[in-house]
Amino acid sequence: MQNQEQINQLKNTVQDILDEATKQGASAAEAGLSQENGLSVSVRLGDVETIEHHCGQGLGVTVYFGQRKGSASTTDLSPVSIKETVSAACSIARYTSEDECSGLPEQELLATEFPDLDLNHPWNVGVDEAIALAIECEDAARFYHAEISNSEGASINTHQGIRVMGNTLGFLQGYAATRHSLSCSVLAQRGDSMQRDYWYTVARNAVNLESAVEVGKKAAERTLRRLQARSLSTRQCPVLYCAEAASGLLSSFIGAISGGNLYRKSTFLLDALDTQVFPEFVHIHEQPYLKGALGSSAYDGEGVATQTRDIVSDGILRGYVLSTYSARKLGLRSTGNAGGVHNLTIDTGMLDFQGMLKELNTGLLVTELMGQGVNMVTGDYSRGAAGFWVENGEIQYPVEEITIAGNLKDMLKNVIAVGNDVDYRGNIRTGSILVERMSIAGE
Amino acid sequence: MEILNLARQSILMPAGIQDGDIEKIMSRLLSSSVDAADIYFQSSHFESWVMEGGIIKEGSHNIEQGAGVRAVSGEKTGFAYSDRIELPVLLEAANNVKAIVRQGQEAQVGLTKAANWPQYYAPLNPLKSLADQQKIDLLRRVDSETRKLDSRIEEVIVSLVGVHDSILVASQDGSLVADVRPLVRMNVTVIVVQNGQREQGSMGGGGRSDYSYFIDQNTALEYGREAVRQALVNLEAVDAPAGNMTVVLGPGWPGILLHEAIGHGLEGDFNRKGTSAFSGRVGERVASDLCTVVDDGTLPGRRGSLSIDDEGTPTEKTVLIKNGILKGYMQDKLNARLMGVKPTGNGRRESYAHLPMPRMTNTYMLPGQHNPEEIIRSVKKGLYAKNFGGGQVDITSGKFVFSASEAYLIENGKITRAVKGATLIGNGPDVLTRVSMVGTDLELDSGVGTCGKDGQSVPVGVGQPTLKIDGLTVGGTSV
Numbered sequence A: 001m002q003n004q005e006q007i008n009q010l011k012n013t014v015q016d017i018l019d020e021a022t023k024q025g026a027s028a029a030e031a032g033l034s035q036e037n038g039l040s041v042s043v044r045l046g047d048v049e050t051i052e053h054h055c056g057q058g059l060g061v062t063v064y065f066g067q068r069k070g071s072a073s074t075t076d077l078s079p080v081s082i083k084e085t086v087s088a089a090c091s092i093a094r095y096t097s098e099d100e101c102s103g104l105p106e107q108e109l110l111a112t113e114f115p116d117l118d119l120n121h122p123w124n125v126g127v128d129e130a131i132a133l134a135i136e137c138e139d140a141a142r143f144y145h146a147e148i149s150n151s152e153g154a155s156i157n158t159h160q161g162i163r164v165m166g167n168t169l170g171f172l173q174g175y176a177a178t179r180h181s182l183s184c185s186v187l188a189q190r191g192d193s194m195q196r197d198y199w200y201t202v203a204r205n206a207v208n209l210e211s212a213v214e215v216g217k218k219a220a221e222r223t224l225r226r227l228q229a230r231s232l233s234t235r236q237c238p239v240l241y242c243a244e245a246a247s248g249l250l251s252s253f254i255g256a257i258s259g260g261n262l263y264r265k266s267t268f269l270l271d272a273l274d275t276q277v278f279p280e281f282v283h284i285h286e287q288p289y290l291k292g293a294l295g296s297s298a299y300d301g302e303g304v305a306t307q308t309r310d311i312v313s314d315g316i317l318r319g320y321v322l323s324t325y326s327a328r329k330l331g332l333r334s335t336g337n338a339g340g341v342h343n344l345t346i347d348t349g350m351l352d353f354q355g356m357l358k359e360l361n362t363g364l365l366v367t368e369l370m371g372q373g374v375n376m377v378t379g380d381y382s383r384g385a386a387g388f389w390v391e392n393g394e395i396q397y398p399v400e401e402i403t404i405a406g407n408l409k410d411m412l413k414n415v416i417a418v419g420n421d422v423d424y425r426g427n428i429r430t431g432s433i434l435v436e437r438m439s440i441a442g443e
Numbered sequence B: 001m002e003i004l005n006l007a008r009q010s011i012l013m014p015a016g017i018q019d020g021d022i023e024k025i026m027s028r029l030l031s032s033s034v035d036a037a038d039i040y041f042q043s044s045h046f047e048s049w050v051m052e053g054g055i056i057k058e059g060s061h062n063i064e065q066g067a068g069v070r071a072v073s074g075e076k077t078g079f080a081y082s083d084r085i086e087l088p089v090l091l092e093a094a095n096n097v098k099a100i101v102r103q104g105q106e107a108q109v110g111l112t113k114a115a116n117w118p119q120y121y122a123p124l125n126p127l128k129s130l131a132d133q134q135k136i137d138l139l140r141r142v143d144s145e146t147r148k149l150d151s152r153i154e155e156v157i158v159s160l161v162g163v164h165d166s167i168l169v170a171s172q173d174g175s176l177v178a179d180v181r182p183l184v185r186m187n188v189t190v191i192v193v194q195n196g197q198r199e200q201g202s203m204g205g206g207g208r209s210d211y212s213y214f215i216d217q218n219t220a221l222e223y224g225r226e227a228v229r230q231a232l233v234n235l236e237a238v239d240a241p242a243g244n245m246t247v248v249l250g251p252g253w254p255g256i257l258l259h260e261a262i263g264h265g266l267e268g269d270f271n272r273k274g275t276s277a278f279s280g281r282v283g284e285r286v287a288s289d290l291c292t293v294v295d296d297g298t299l300p301g302r303r304g305s306l307s308i309d310d311e312g313t314p315t316e317k318t319v320l321i322k323n324g325i326l327k328g329y330m331q332d333k334l335n336a337r338l339m340g341v342k343p344t345g346n347g348r349r350e351s352y353a354h355l356p357m358p359r360m361t362n363t364y365m366l367p368g369q370h371n372p373e374e375i376i377r378s379v380k381k382g383l384y385a386k387n388f389g390g391g392q393v394d395i396t397s398g399k400f401v402f403s404a405s406e407a408y409l410i411e412n413g414k415i416t417r418a419v420k421g422a423t424l425i426g427n428g429p430d431v432l433t434r435v436s437m438v439g440t441d442l443e444l445d446s447g448v449g450t451c452g453k454d455g456q457s458v459p460v461g462v463g464q465p466t467l468k469i470d471g472l473t474v475g476g477t478s479v
C-alpha cells in the first residue's frame, strides 16, 4: 500500500496549498499535484540505444478572488516554492478581469463516488529484461522479410503516475495509474522505393500488451505493404478510413462539439444539439467507468463526476462536451469533460475489415493522414493521405502523395458503415469508417 | 563570463550547488569507456496572458527547473533527470545513467573556464521588462485598436507570452558553459462575420527579446491589422482547385516548405541511421541550381537563434544546399562523432527532462535574381500561396504536406480570386529540383514557428524569397 501512503501525503500537501491560498486572500482555489516515475528503453539493430529514467513532479494551482482568476505552476515542490507559486497565482488574479462564468464547479456536480477502475498495475520489468524484450520485438521485424532493410528500433516504456487534486469546496481525491507500451518501427526497400511504418501496443496492465513478436511482425508487414506506392489521378470516390485513421475523424467531431469552440462560435456544428449530424444508424457513447481502459476516470480535471452517456444516438447529437467554464458561457451545466472525453465509443456494425473493403468496393482505403488541414469554423477538410487503392473489395496497390478533401459536416452525414475492427489503443474506440464520397487530388 | 554568472545565480545558487558538486557528479558519471557525458541544469520561467471577449481572461506563471544527466558510450545513451537540483539526487541519477557502461573506473574531472563565444541576444528577463499593469495595458490597446478596424469583427483574442530560460551545461572535458535565453511572442486572432458566414484570421510574432519588441514601432498593432486583413480575405475565398499545378510561394513564413520538405530529412540522426530519403546523398544534386539553403542559429534576436546549443556548442550558419548540391547535415555531438564530422551547433532539447538531438534553428533559402512580380507574370494558371498553417513530413518516403491559410489563383499572369482550404503535398527530394524562379525578396518569418520531433517542441525560424515550383499537388475540393 505504498501508493496509498504517497497519495495521502500528496493530499496533505494539496490541502496545505489550498489553505495557503485562502490565507493569501483567495475566495476559492483548486490545486493539483502529480508525481511520475518511468523507464524507457530503446534498442536498434540488436543493441541498446537509450536507457532513460524518468522522475518528474508538478504542482498547478488556480485561485479565484471573486470572479477573477489566476494560475501558476511549478516543478519545485519545496515549501518556499509552493508559497511563491500560490503568491504568483494570487498576484495574477489582481490583473485579470471579473468574468461572470469563472469559478469552481457547482458543488452538486462534484464526484462523490470513486470506484476502483483498475488503472494501477506497476510492471516491475528490469532494465535487462526490457532490453531483451525490445530486441525480441525488433528481431521479429528485422528478420521478417529480406526487403526489411533498416530499423528505427524498438522501445519499451513503463510509467506510473500519481495524481491528487483538491478544491476549497472540500473535494480532495487522488489515484495511481500505470501505462505501458511496446513499439517498433522498421524500413523496407525495393528499388528506389524506401518506406517506413510502425506498430505499437499500449495497456494499463502489461499482461494485456500484444507479444513482442506480434508487434515486430505487424511493423514489418505494415512497412512492406507500402513499398512502391504511387499517386492517384485527381478524382472523386468513396473513402474507407482504417480504424486508426477513423479515430482522428471522430476526434475532429468531438472538437466541433466542445465547449471552447461552441461558445466562440468557431465550429461548423453550431446549434446542432438535437439535430441529425450522422446517419440514423450511428450511436456514440462516453464510457468513463470501463475497468482498466486508457480513458477511464471517475472525475474530470475539475473534480466533476464523469457520466456514462450518449453523445449521439440515432444519428442525432444528444450532448456537448463541456467544462464548467464553457458550460456557463453557454448557459448549460458541465458534462464532466474538463480535459476531454473518456473512452468515446462508437457502436460498430456487423462487418469486419474484409467486409468493409467489400462494402467500399472500389475506392480509397486511407491508413495514414498528414498535416493539419481541418478548419473547425467552416468544416473544410483537406489532408495529406497514404493508403491503398481498392477495386471490387480487393486491395490493388499502395498510394501516397495524395490529398483527400471534403467538408466535415457532409462527411459525417455521409458515413455509410462502421466496421467491428475496433482499435482499443486510445481514448477513442472505433472500427474503420466508410465515407460515401470525397475529393482526391494527386498527380 | 557575465552569462555564466547570471546562470549560476538563477539556477545553482538557489539550490546551493557549488562547482565542486558538479565535479563530483561528473566524476561519478565518467568512467574509462564513456565517450561523452553532460549535466544540463535549467531554470525556466514562463508567463502568459490572454485577452478574449474584451476582458483579461487568463494569466499564468510557470516555473520549470531541474537537471538532466547523460552518459554516452558508442551509440548507447544513458539518461536520467530530476526536478530536484540536489546533490544526493543528482549523484543517484549519475549512478543510474552510467549503468549503460558496464565497466571502467571513475575518472576525476576539474571544471575549466571555457573560452568566450558570441552572443546573439542580450540576457534579458522579459517577465520583468514591463510591470504587470503595463502588460495588461498593451493587451487592451491591441484589443481595442483591432476592434475598431472593421464592423464585421465579432471577436478578438490577444495573447502575450514571455519566457526567461537559463541553462548551464557541464561536459566531460570539464567545460562549463551557460546561456540566458529570453523569448517573447504575441498573437492576435480575429473572427469576422458577414451574412452569417464566419471566418478567422491570425497573426503573431516575436523573438529573443523582451516585451519592448511589441511596443517599439507598434509591432503589436500591426499584428491586429494583418489578422483582420486575412480574415476578410477568407470571407471572399472560393473552394481551392485540386490537382497538379504551378505553385508560387510567397516570401517569409512559406519557408516552412524548406523546413518540412528538406530540413528534417537533413538532420544528422536520420542520416547516420540511413532512414532519411536524403541519406548518403552529400555531393549529389537535390535542388535546381537556383537553390542555396542554410540553417543559421546566429541571426541576432531571431526566435530560432541560439548563442550555444543545448550541448554547449556555439551555433553557426551551416550551408545545407549550395546551388542545388547537398553539402551536409545538421549535427549534434553524438551523431557528428559517429559520422566523423564536426558538430554544427544543432544539438537541441525541449528541456532538462529530454535528450538532445539534431534540430533546426532558422532555416532559409538565399535570394535569387527574379523580381517577384515577374515570377507571378510568368504563370499562366496556378496557385499563389501567401501564408501557411502547419505542415508535416515522413522523412523516409520524403512525402510532405502543408496547409495554406491564404492563397490565390493565378490566371494569365495575374493574381485573381482568393481560395480556401488548399493543402499542398509533394516529395521532399524532388520538390526543389522543380524550382524554376527564385525572387530577390528574401524574408524571414515573424517569429511564430514551433517544431515538433519525437514529442519534443523547440522554437524555430524559417524564411525564403518568392519561389516558383513547376508542378506541386494542390488538394482542394473543386475538381
Ligand SMILES: [Zn+2]
Pocket (backbone or CB within 6 Å): B259, B264, B450, B451, B452, B453
Ligand atoms: Zn519541424
